[in-house]
Amino acid sequence: MMEFLKQDFMNENETIGNNRNSILPESLNDTCTITETNGTYFCYCLIDKNHSGLWDFTAIRKWILNSSYEFQFDLKCVNFSKIALPWPIKAKNIDFVRVKSCTITGFFMDYGNPYIETIPDHLRVMDISNSVVLIGLQDLVTMVTNFKEVTEDYNCGNDKTLQTLIYTNVTYIYDMDEINSLEEGKSKNSEDEIIGAGSNMIANTRELDHRCSFNELKEIDQSTSTTKSRYFLSIQTELSTFPMLTFYNLSNTGQIEITKEFQTWWRFFPKMELLDLSYNVISTIDLDPSAYTWSTFKIKIDLRYNNITELSQEDLELLGSLPNVDVDIRYNPIHCECSDHMIELLEIIHDDTKWEAMGLHRYDYFKNMTCNLPDKLKGRKLSEITKSDISCPMFSATSPAPIIVLSICIVILIVIIILLTKFRKEIFILTYTRFHIILPCQPAEVSENKTYDAFVSYSSQDEEWVSKTFKELEASSQSDGYHQFRFCLHHRDFIPGKTIFDNVIDSVESSRHTVIILSKHFLQSHYCMYEFHEAFQQSIIERKRHMVVVLMENIPEGELPTDLKRCLKTFTYIRRDDSIFKDRLIFAMSHKGRKDAKSHSKNTVTDGLDNPVFSSSEKDVTLRLETSRPRHDDSVITLSQIVPDLVVGHNESKSNGYTIA
Numbered sequence: 001m002m003e004f005l006k007q008d009f010m011n012e013n014e015t016i017g018n019n020r021n022s023i024l025p026e027s028l029n030d031t032c033t034i035t036e037t038n039g040t041y042f043c044y045c046l047i048d049k050n051h052s053g054l055w056d057f058t059a060i061r062k063w064i065l066n067s068s069y070e071f072q073f074d075l076k077c078v079n080f081s082k083i084a085l086p087w088p089i090k091a092k093n094i095d096f097v098r099v100k101s102c103t104i105t106g107f108f109m110d111y112g113n114p115y116i117e118t119i120p121d122h123l124r125v126m127d128i129s130n131s132v133v134l135i136g137l138q139d140l141v142t143m144v145t146n147f148k149e150v151t152e153d154y155n156c157g158n159d160k161t162l163q164t165l166i167y168t169n170v171t172y173i174y175d176m177d178e179i180n181s182l183e184e185g186k187s188k189n190s191e192d193e194i195i196g197a198g199s200n201m202i203a204n205t206r207e208l209d210h211r212c213s214f215n216e217l218k219e220i221d222q223s224t225s226t227t228k229s230r231y232f233l234s235i236q237t238e239l240s241t242f243p244m245l246t247f248y249n250l251s252n253t254g255q256i257e258i259t260k261e262f263q264t265w266w267r268f269f270p271k272m273e274l275l276d277l278s279y280n281v282i283s284t285i286d287l288d289p290s291a292y293t294w295s296t297f298k299i300k301i302d303l304r305y306n307n308i309t310e311l312s313q314e315d316l317e318l319l320g321s322l323p324n325v326d327v328d329i330r331y332n333p334i335h336c337e338c339s340d341h342m343i344e345l346l347e348i349i350h351d352d353t354k355w356e357a358m359g360l361h362r363y364d365y366f367k368n369m370t371c372n373l374p375d376k377l378k379g380r381k382l383s384e385i386t387k388s389d390i391s392c393p394m395f396s397a398t399s400p401a402p403i404i405v406l407s408i409c410i411v412i413l414i415v416i417i418i419l420l421t422k423f424r425k426e427i428f429i430l431t432y433t434r435f436h437i438i439l440p441c442q443p444a445e446v447s448e449n450k451t452y453d454a455f456v457s458y459s460s461q462d463e464e465w466v467s468k469t470f471k472e473l474e475a476s477s478q479s480d481g482y483h484q485f486r487f488c489l490h491h492r493d494f495i496p497g498k499t500i501f502d503n504v505i506d507s508v509e510s511s512r513h514t515v516i517i518l519s520k521h522f523l524q525s526h527y528c529m530y531e532f533h534e535a536f537q538q539s540i541i542e543r544k545r546h547m548v549v550v551l552m553e554n555i556p557e558g559e560l561p562t563d564l565k566r567c568l569k570t571f572t573y574i575r576r577d578d579s580i581f582k583d584r585l586i587f588a589m590s591h592k593g594r595k596d597a598k599s600h601s602k603n604t605v606t607d608g609l610d611n612p613v614f615s616s617s618e619k620d621v622t623l624r625l626e627t628s629r630p631r632h633d634d635s636v637i638t639l640s641q642i643v644p645d646l647v648v649g650h651n652e653s654k655s656n657g658y659t660i661a
Contacts, residue, residue, distance in 0.1 A: 025063050027054045040070040047102070052081035058109065059084075061091040072096035077103070080132060086110040088157030089126060090119045095161075098127040108139040116153055123158040124216075127166040136175050147204045156212035159240075166221040205235055212240040221249040223276070233261050237268040246273040251302070255280035258301075263288045265299065267501065275301045282306040285315050285327060289563055290533040292322050293526055300326045308332040311366070313344040320359035321562055329369075336371035336385060338392040346390075349382055426580070432590070433583040454548070454589050455488040455511040457531040459521035462552065463491060466517055473586070485589065487515075500527060508534045512546075513589050518573070519552035523559065536567065548588045549573040 023034055023041060031054065032045040047055055055075065064071055071094045075083060083102050086109035110116050143150075248269065255277055263286055265272050282303060308329055319327055336342060348354055349367055360366070367383035377385060420427075431437045458466045470487045488511055494503040504527075508514055514535035522528045539546040551573045557565060574584045 023064075023067075025059060027051075028060075031055065036069075039068075040072060042072050042074070044074045044076075046076055046078070047081045047083060048078040049081055052077075053084070053105070056084040056106075057086060057089065057091070058106070061094070064091075064093060067093060069093065070095055074098045075102060076100045077131075082134075084109070088116070088154055089123055090116055090121070090153075090158060092119055092122055095122055095124045097123065097125070099131055100129055102131045104128075104131055104133045107133055107135060108143055111139070111143055111150075111154065117151060119153075121158040121160040121162075124161055125164045125166075126158075126162065127164070128170055129166060129168045131170050133170060133172045134175050135172055148207060150208070152210040152212070155208065155210070156240075159212045159214045159217075161216055162214060163216050164219045165217065166219075167225070168221060169224045206238060208239060214240060214242050215244060217242060218244055219247045220245065221247075223249045223251040223253065225253050233259055237261050242269050244271055245269050246271055247276075248272065248274070249276040250280075251276045252279040255282055257282060257284070258286045262301075264291075264294075266291070266294050266297075271297055272299050273297065275299065278302045278304040278306070280306050283308055285311075285318070285329070287318060287322065287325065287327075288533065288537075289318060289321065290530055291325055293529060296324075298324045298326065300328065303327060303329045304331045306332055309335045309372075310339065310341050311345050312341040313348065316345070316348060316358060316360060316363075317562065317566070319363060323359065323362075326362065330365060332369075333372035334369055334382070335373045336377045336380075336382070336390055337374055338390045342390060343387060343392065346382070346385060346387060350386075429580065429583050429587045433586050450510055450512045451486070452488040452493075452507070452511040453485045454513040454515045455507040455531075455535075456490075456515045456517065457522075457528060457535065458517035459519060459525050459528055460491075461521035462517050462519055465552075467491075473582075501530070504531050504534055508538050514538065514547050515585075515589070516547060516549045517552060518549055518555070518564070520555060520559070522552075523555070523561070523564075529561070532564065532567075536563070548585070550585070551575050 024032055024043065028045065028051075031047055031051045032043050035042045035044075045055060071091075073094065073096065075098065077083065077100070080101060080103045082105050083099070084106040085097075085099065085104045086106045088110070089097055090110075258277065261268055262275060262277075265275065283306070285303070285308065287301075306329070309332070311329075311334075319325070348358070348360075355361070368381050370379050370381055371377040371385070377389060380389075456466060456470055467489065470489065474485050474487060488507045490503070490507070493507070494500075495506075498506075508531070514531070516522070516532055516535065535547045547567070549568065553576070560568070574581060574588070578584060
């Protein structure tokens with residue numbers, strides 16, 4: 001944090017006595033101590049109950065309007081005494097405001113004040129901590145109802161000059177005196193009124209015709225906060241830009257996941273160097289594997305003191321493949337109980353050659369992490385534990401004792417199984433594509449309401465073949481008796497005006513499958529590789545085989561990226577020169593539902609017989625369902641990020657309906 005945040009304003013060399021009545025209003029003479037250095041007045045104000053409510057930003061702004069000096073205010077309240085501090089804290093000669101342990105009133109006092117539009121951005125540092133913001137219910141209703149009309153100066157505040165934002169342990173509460181008076185008066189339905197006004201709040205926020213550009217902002221600290229909106233981070237990244245932000249602190253804020261905005265941080269925070277998510281309840285290391293391709297800056301992600309209980313081989317491979325990302329997961333409660341992941345982890349830790357080959361030398365501290373469970377291993381380092389310590393059952397490699405009575409039957413069954421297994425893929429495919437029959441041993445698929453049957457990801461060098469092949473499939477599918485195929489081809493179906501990233505994400509999410517046209521040209525395209533990673537992530541989200549790989553040509557294994565190499569080992573790809581190429585492709589993309597099929601749970605994971613185009617080895621891959629969770633983020637970077645906290649928090653509150661928590 002910047003050094004000047006640590007200075008003590010009461011220990012300056014030159015002190016100006018409180019009898020200098022021209023500097024601040026006389027009511028603050030007994031409250032504020034003023035020092036002057038190089039044309040700047042440092043005002044330290046200790047506000048107790050006797051002076052509660054006397055410090056008024058609006059009055060001070062008017063008092064010092066014609067002063068040639070800069071002003072910096074350091075306010076500390078005793079027992080949460082009151083101060084008046086209206087958003088957006090704009091004054092032509094105040095560049096530093098620090099508030100601790102205060103009750104802030106008049107938050108919407110400057111709403112609709114035309115004078116705000118005439119004040120240039122000037123504030124460099126806003127530091128508010130351990131405080132309460134007192135919100136007037138009627139003021140909030142007025143703000144929410146007319147939010148489409150909010151101006152850029154009022155919404156964005158000091159976005160052109162703000163360098164440091166600290167907003168920790170701040171709670172919003174409603175003015176109970178006002179609420180009690182409303183309940184006694186005519187406004188019985190005030191609560192219904194605010195809920196109705198806030199129902200379209202998020203949509204109205206996204207319809208604002210301006211964006212906030214925080215071109216100087218380098219540090220955001222929102223740690224230890226309890227008032228959160230699930231929509232905050234998505235609104236923040238949609239309506240604001242942060243080209244210079246290097247530090248973002250969301251520690252101790254109840255985060256339960258690494259949100260999508262932080263998984264692809266380079267899109268929204270291109271110069272981020274440190275993301276602090278420590279002291280939360282995050283349980284998985286979810287990062288975009290394409291980070292190495294798109295992010296040019298090294299970043300440290302602090303995940304200490306979270307709820308990460310296991311590390312899989314996939315996690316280690318991901319971390320090793322991102323040399324520009326340093327993830328700190330120390331002090332997490334690792335469970336050292338018998339599991340496939342634990343066995344894989346121990347094998348890698350004890351194999352120095354494999355450890356180095358995976359690029360994990362930066363994570364040597366993993367070996368010194370200690371077990372939290374079971375109790376008998378608690379406190380022991382991972383490097384000191386072997387497979388025998390975790391009480392895994394030892395399976396014998398020798399054949400079981402023969403059963404004499406059933407030996408002949410077993411031999412016959414084995415022969416039959418071998419024959420059926422050898423040709424089962426071709427049997428499933430051809431009985432469906434040639435005779436439209438779904439064999440009984442193949443479960444029906446759950447219907448999905450998607451716009452496209454498949455999004456086709458390909459290099460422009462292969463466009464001629466792709467266009468011909470998939471347009472023929474679209475034209476012939478109806479006449480052959482299949483479901484009418486509809487494919488998303490980027491040269492034909494991408495929406496003009498959208499970014500390539502958004503087009504790719506929308507196309508993948510709105511398609512039942514993504515067909516990867518894998519060629520040497522595909523590997524040379526950054527956008528193709530981005531499309532591959534989005535498709536792979538969608539497979540994990542949907543917990544099914546979303547991705548279909550078409551191999552256009554023989555590609556040496558050494559030329560394949562690690563993720564594609566692993567993908568090809570997991571999925572059986574379709575070769576372009578396969579004798580039943582068209583049948584395999586149609587089978588992979590068709591919806592194979594039965595008329596009498598019962599409804600399945602959305603979260604049902606199909607087994608290896610669902611789609612014989614792919615190998616059954618993929619059953620062993622652990623998939624984690626990505627669910628929609630509240631985003632625990634809060635800030636006052638812009639007004640459009642404050643109000644959702646108030647409105648949504650109010651609607652979701654399960655206490656008295658008035659306190660947002």
